[in-house]
Amino acid sequence: MESITSASYAVHFNQNAYAVLEQHLTKKNYSKLFILVDTNTRRDCLPILKSRLRGKYDFEILEIIPGEENKNISTCTKAWEALSNLDADRKSLLINLGGGVVTDLGGFVASTFKRGISFINIPTTLLAMVDASVGGKTGVDLGPLKNQIGVINQPEMVLVVSEFLATLEVRQLNSGFAEMLKHGLIQDATYWKSLKLITDFVALDQLIYDSVIIKNKVVLQDPTEQGLRKILNYGHTLGHAIESYFLESTNHETLLHGEAIAIGMILEAYLSHHLTGLSEGSLEDIKSTFLGRYKKVRFSPSDIQNILSLLKFDKKNSHGNINFVLLHAIGKPAIDVKIPENLYKEAFAYYNGL
Amino acid sequence: MESITSASYAVHFNQNAYAVLEQHLTKKNYSKLFILVDTNTRRDCLPILKSRLRGKYDFEILEIIPGEENKNISTCTKAWEALSNLDADRKSLLINLGGGVVTDLGGFVASTFKRGISFINIPTTLLAMVDASVGGKTGVDLGPLKNQIGVINQPEMVLVVSEFLATLEVRQLNSGFAEMLKHGLIQDATYWKSLKLITDFVALDQLIYDSVIIKNKVVLQDPTEQGLRKILNYGHTLGHAIESYFLESTNHETLLHGEAIAIGMILEAYLSHHLTGLSEGSLEDIKSTFLGRYKKVRFSPSDIQNILSLLKFDKKNSHGNINFVLLHAIGKPAIDVKIPENLYKEAFAYYNGL
Numbered sequence: 235m236e237s238i239t240s241a242s243y244a245v246h247f248n249q250n251a252y253a254v255l256e257q258h259l260t261k262k263n264y265s266k267l268f269i270l271v272d273t274n275t276r277r278d279c280l281p282i283l284k285s286r287l288r289g290k291y292d293f294e295i296l297e298i299i300p301g302e303e304n305k306n307i308s309t310c311t312k313a314w315e316a317l318s319n320l321d322a323d324r325k326s327l328l329i330n331l332g333g334g335v336v337t338d339l340g341g342f343v344a345s346t347f348k349r350g351i352s353f354i355n356i357p358t359t360l361l362a363m364v365d366a367s368v369g370g371k372t373g374v375d376l377g378p379l380k381n382q383i384g385v386i387n388q389p390e391m392v393l394v395v396s397e398f399l400a401t402l403e404v405r406q407l408n409s410g411f412a413e414m415l416k417h418g419l420i421q422d423a424t425y426w427k428s429l430k431l432i433t434d435f436v437a438l439d440q441l442i443y444d445s446v447i448i449k450n451k452v453v454l455q456d457p458t459e460q461g462l463r464k465i466l467n468y469g470h471t472l473g474h475a476i477e478s479y480f481l482e483s484t485n486h487e488t489l490l491h492g493e494a495i496a497i498g499m500i501l502e503a504y505l506s507h508h509l510t511g512l513s514e515g516s517l518e519d520i521k522s523t524f525l526g527r528y529k530k531v532r533f534s535p536s537d538i539q540n541i542l543s544l545l546k547f548d549k550k551n552s553h554g555n556i557n558f559v560l561l562h563a564i565g566k567p568a569i570d571v572k573i574p575e576n577l578y579k580e581a582f583a584y585y586n587g588l
Numbered sequence: 589m590e591s592i593t594s595a596s597y598a599v600h601f602n603q604n605a606y607a608v609l610e611q612h613l614t615k616k617n618y619s620k621l622f623i624l625v626d627t628n629t630r631r632d633c634l635p636i637l638k639s640r641l642r643g644k645y646d647f648e649i650l651e652i653i654p655g656e657e658n659k660n661i662s663t664c665t666k667a668w669e670a671l672s673n674l675d676a677d678r679k680s681l682l683i684n685l686g687g688g689v690v691t692d693l694g695g696f697v698a699s700t701f702k703r704g705i706s707f708i709n710i711p712t713t714l715l716a717m718v719d720a721s722v723g724g725k726t727g728v729d730l731g732p733l734k735n736q737i738g739v740i741n742q743p744e745m746v747l748v749v750s751e752f753l754a755t756l757e758v759r760q761l762n763s764g765f766a767e768m769l770k771h772g773l774i775q776d777a778t779y780w781k782s783l784k785l786i787t788d789f790v791a792l793d794q795l796i797y798d799s800v801i802i803k804n805k806v807v808l809q810d811p812t813e814q815g816l817r818k819i820l821n822y823g824h825t826l827g828h829a830i831e832s833y834f835l836e837s838t839n840h841e842t843l844l845h846g847e848a849i850a851i852g853m854i855l856e857a858y859l860s861h862h863l864t865g866l867s868e869g870s871l872e873d874i875k876s877t878f879l880g881r882y883k884k885v886r887f888s889p890s891d892i893q894n895i896l897s898l899l900k901f902d903k904k905n906s907h908g909n910i911n912f913v914l915l916h917a918i919g920k921p922a923i924d925v926k927i928p929e930n931l932y933k934e935a936f937a938y939y940n941g942l
Contacts, residue, residue, distance in 0.1 A: 265906050265907040265908070307661060307664075307665055310661075311661055311730075314730055314736065314737055315730065315731070318730060318733065318736060318901065321900060321908070323903075323905045323906045323907070324903060324904075324905075324906060325906040325907060345739065346700075346727075346737050346738060346739055347736070347737065348736060348903045349725065349727060349735075349738045349739055349740055349903070350739060350740070371703065373700075373703060376665075376668055376669065376672060377669070379672065381703075382668065382672060382701070382702060383668055383700050383701065384700060384703045385699065385700055385703055385704060385739055386703050386704070546675060547672060549677075549678060549702045549703070550678075551677045551678075552619050552677045552678060552679040553619040553677070553679060554619070554675070
């Protein structure tokens with residue numbers, strides 16, 4: 235599979251990825267090599283990575299506890315201290331081997347340690363492969379607020395190796411699949427249609443590749459999210475608020491990112507039908523696709539109120555306005571849409587009534 | 589005084605600075621204006637700043653506790669939370685009004701909040717005016733280790749207004765003066781000579797301007813510190829270690845940054861005399877200039893050992909080597925010099941014997 239060139243680096247796939255990595259390590263002569271893992275990827279993915287490399291390398295392993303609830307500054311501090319204690323210097327390399335928590339947090343840790351060391355991302359979840367592999371977004375949560383602290387900074391390279399997907403449960407795969415469906419909704423009706431036909435996750439290589447291509451095209455046109463890039467937030471304005479609320483709430487089981495934005499995409503499809511001309515048929519299509527794949531949740535009136543109160547922290551906001559990405563049609567996004575107050579509750583009522 | 593153009597922004601001076609600031613605020617239409625102060629600058633400098641502005645502005649004030657011991661991630665977290673609670677968005681502006689702790693920490697907080705908001709620095713100490721006003725270094729300490737966490741990112745503009753110096757004690761002014769002397773040592777023997785003649789701090793405007801010019805020239809040639817920019821670290825390799833050690837030690841009074849690097853500059857002049865050809869006369873000149881202005885400290889054998897053990901955390905290190913900036917002569921720096929082990933103790937013995 236051909237490599238995809240992003241901002242200042244490339245995404246390499248499968249067999250080719252390991253070879254490119256080893257050439258890079260030889261060429262760069264880093265002073266020390268660190269691998270950031272979580273408990274799961276240390277057990278399931280690190281042995282695979284090590285077994286695929288032909289050269290001998292002295293990797294220092296930094297391990298964090300898995301889970302969105304650990305994607306915070308306190309985990310960063312532990313990682314910075316570990317790097318410091320293990321004599322990392324500015325010529326050291328950090329390889330982030332894991333899902334979005336590991337790659338987002340590890341990218342931030344590397345970008346800020348001694349004002350920036352090199353890093354490479356090896357996403358091991360479907361979500362991180364299709365979502366975190368391009369764009370240079372790094373960061374951590376601030377309390378329950380997602381990705382409030384971070385920087386935009388590019389890795390040396392990203393390796394997308396689908397063999398790591400075999401280490402995941404179906405629920406995790408489904409979470410990543412929601413981002414792929416989103417890529418169809420915002421840019422490519424044909425891709426959306428082909429994704430809908432997928433009934434198992436055994437041969438995703440080409441679809442992952444297409445997703446990275448779609449996201450990369452958007453990001454390259456607007457690296458700092460002044461305009462177009464905002465479309466990647468479809469489903470995320472309400473989805474992030476739902477995810478944050480469920481993370482903090484004691485009444486609800488935590489949702490995976492893809493599960494939260496699946497709900498966000500139904501709600502925002504409803505808003506799109508009322509505000510930006512999304513047809514009734516497309517609303518129906520979007521709704522039934524996501525309901526068919528993702529767990530339905532029941533929102534109480536107080537849930538809805540709490541979720542809506544979190545919207546003011548959305549990173550796309552400015553001057554007190556909450557800016558939504560909606561759809562004119564499948565594949566045709568609209569940005570910076572303001573929502574009339576009453577429509578929020580209508581959208582939740584629509585979802586609850588499904 | 590003419591503005592000085594740095595990387596992507598300009599440094600504006602005195603009367604002109606306030607006018608430029610107001611034009612900028614009008615032009616940019618920020619969603620919210622925040623000013624970061626510490627207890628001292630809130631009391632002494634904020635009223636001056638407000639009284640000089642002709643327009644009416646709604647500033648939200650964020651206050652931190654002064655002192656290097658608060659230049660850490662925990663203070664950043666409080667600042668991020670305050671910004672979040674006060675509804676800061678990506679179009680907000682943070683004005684950092686204070687010494688190096690406020691401008692370094694505030695720059696980092698702004699650069700990482702929602703992946704980066706705009707900031708303006710108004711240094712109020714001599715040290716911050718001549719040292720932190722160009723170069724884009726932001727960051728905080730990790731435990732006692734100075735500036736280990738940060739990014740390089742440029743402010744919208746920097747305002748150097750010498751009237752704030754009237755709020756400082758002489759010890760603080762002397763601390764900044766050490767960095768000015770350093771600028772002479774690494775780039776300009778004539779500037780060094782004119783600084784030595786200064787006996788009070790009443791008319792520093794032109795000398796501050798010259799210092800900013802010197803530093804800016806170096807930074808513009810090497811923004812990411814690959815080579816030349818390292819010369820700004822003269823006196824800092826040992827000076828930072830001394831400063832860190834005194835910050836943690838219960839046996840020693842904390843040193844101001846300039847006081848620590850004044851000692852570092854004597855020690856590194858001794859090393860320069862032995863390794864890079866600095867003449868005996870220049871060593872004598874450097875020694876007597878700093879001893880005449882800065883308090884002499886006594887280092888015990890265990891102090892020296894502890895200080896030397898901190899050198900491995902220096903940000904210029906790579907591949908296990910500690911890289912020094914030394915002098916061939918006053919105004920002629922040498923970079924990436926390695927020090928024979930025995931010479932460290934000799935240098936401290938020389939200093940102790942003065």
